[in-house]
Amino acid sequence: MLNREINEMLSRVGPGTPMGNLFRRFWLPALMSNEVRSDSAPVRLRILGEDLLSFRDSSGRVGIVEAYCPHRGAPLFFGRNEQCGLRCAYHGWKFNVDGECLEIPNISESDKADMRQRARITSYATREANGVVWVYMGEASKMPPFPKFDYASAPDGQAYAARWLQRTNWLQGLEGEIDSSHISWLHRDFDAESSKMKSAGAQLATDAAPLMEIRETATGYTYGARRNLNGQYFWRQYHWVAPMFSFIPHAPGPFASFGGRAWTPIDDNHVNVFTFGYRNDRPFSKEELETYESGALFPPRMKAAKFQLPDGYLIDTFLPVASKENDYEIDREMQKTVNFTGIWGVHDQDRALAENSRKLGGADPGILDRTKEHLVSADKAIVTARRSLLKMVRELQEGIEPGFIADAEAFRVRAISKICDVASFDAFIETYGEEAHVRRSPSR
Numbered sequence: 001m002l003n004r005e006i007n008e009m010l011s012r013v014g015p016g017t018p019m020g021n022l023f024r025r026f027w028l029p030a031l032m033s034n035e036v037r038s039d040s041a042p043v044r045l046r047i048l049g050e051d052l053l054s055f056r057d058s059s060g061r062v063g064i065v066e067a068y069c070p071h072r073g074a075p076l077f078f079g080r081n082e083q084c085g086l087r088c089a090y091h092g093w094k095f096n097v098d099g100e101c102l103e104i105p106n107i108s109e110s111d112k113a114d115m116r117q118r119a120r121i122t123s124y125a126t127r128e129a130n131g132v133v134w135v136y137m138g139e140a141s142k143m144p145p146f147p148k149f150d151y152a153s154a155p156d157g158q159a160y161a162a163r164w165l166q167r168t169n170w171l172q173g174l175e176g177e178i179d180s181s182h183i184s185w186l187h188r189d190f191d192a193e194s195s196k197m198k199s200a201g202a203q204l205a206t207d208a209a210p211l212m213e214i215r216e217t218a219t220g221y222t223y224g225a226r227r228n229l230n231g232q233y234f235w236r237q238y239h240w241v242a243p244m245f246s247f248i249p250h251a252p253g254p255f256a257s258f259g260g261r262a263w264t265p266i267d268d269n270h271v272n273v274f275t276f277g278y279r280n281d282r283p284f285s286k287e288e289l290e291t292y293e294s295g296a297l298f299p300p301r302m303k304a305a306k307f308q309l310p311d312g313y314l315i316d317t318f319l320p321v322a323s324k325e326n327d328y329e330i331d332r333e334m335q336k337t338v339n340f341t342g343i344w345g346v347h348d349q350d351r352a353l354a355e356n357s358r359k360l361g362g363a364d365p366g367i368l369d370r371t372k373e374h375l376v377s378a379d380k381a382i383v384t385a386r387r388s389l390l391k392m393v394r395e396l397q398e399g400i401e402p403g404f405i406a407d408a409e410a411f412r413v414r415a416i417s418k419i420c421d422v423a424s425f426d427a428f429i430e431t432y433g434e435e436a437h438v439r440r441s442p443s444r
């Protein structure tokens, strides 16, 4: 349980909020590279409560800039993306990807230079990696190196990414991700051999009461779930990297691949979910890519569409097919015979529960009401992440920066799973820590 003040402190991300300030220390995934083409339509975004546009200029550079024209507040979305700049449709003022005002056609020559200086629009630093545009929205002087996530630095064809909208606060998305005890229920298929979770070893997870251990690391924590399996142990080792990155292991064996998510806040009530996949041994096969695209796991079945946020602002995003409006296509017969929920896709199952949980309500339809929870020991990963985030937020308020962000290599953690005889999590980390790239000693 969290009191209302702490709940809101951890949830709210707008400019000037304590958690918003922490997010503004990190590189965040913002959109897919192929959403923006040179001299084509801009993409409407909201990130950390700020209304933004992304566009690719004539030379191929991607910008993320504020959504409104400084002249009289017109929406730059309707502007023309031409000759290395976006020209406002109202009176023709033109801006480049760095936010500089290039032209002001409707004033006299003598006033132009001064006005162009003052007419700058906010522009944030971007980086493109493996089909994803990342953004840094903090102070320029505090910009960390671009994190070396495996999926962001993998060779062509060995990384996969997609994004979509979830209508909850970012923290609820993250908490669903690191809550491993829901897997045995929410995602249970009655026939384990044909389970959608088979790639994650679900058919081996017959032991429904795993031992769960958490160890804090330089970047957040690593946690292990140990299940009994035929006289040995089936270990799955996950990672949470602050503030909102998760790494989930695939099938047991030598490390070859993992999946994970990142939860980039849109505003306090919506989150832009990114899923990432990575293989270190070869490009993804056609079948693997088809599995991703099927919507069975992550991403869900979805289509590119615009979405009107409750305050009227439109964002361009990807909307899941199974949604609040159609009860996530729940099939009550399927619920009796096929899986525990009667809902088809794994992430559809997650969203059905997350989007419809008890919220603060009113102006905050997406923030989970954590004041009435009854947490148990199975929630320890969630409790530890909250505590760790709160510590980072409070330290930042005192001027203590999150230390690990300066070390781009610290983001290269790998989720692994093994069938072995190692009994304790510490011994497991000792044995396989190098493979998982775990850095035990907290540096923050």
Ligand code: FES
Residues within 6 Å of the ligand: 069, 070, 071, 072, 073, 074, 088, 089, 090, 091, 092, 093
């Ligand atoms: S409002 Fe954009 S140029 Fe006037």
Ligand SMILES: [Fe+2]
Residues within 6 Å of the ligand: 176, 182, 183, 186, 187, 346, 350
């Ligand atoms: Fe889930």
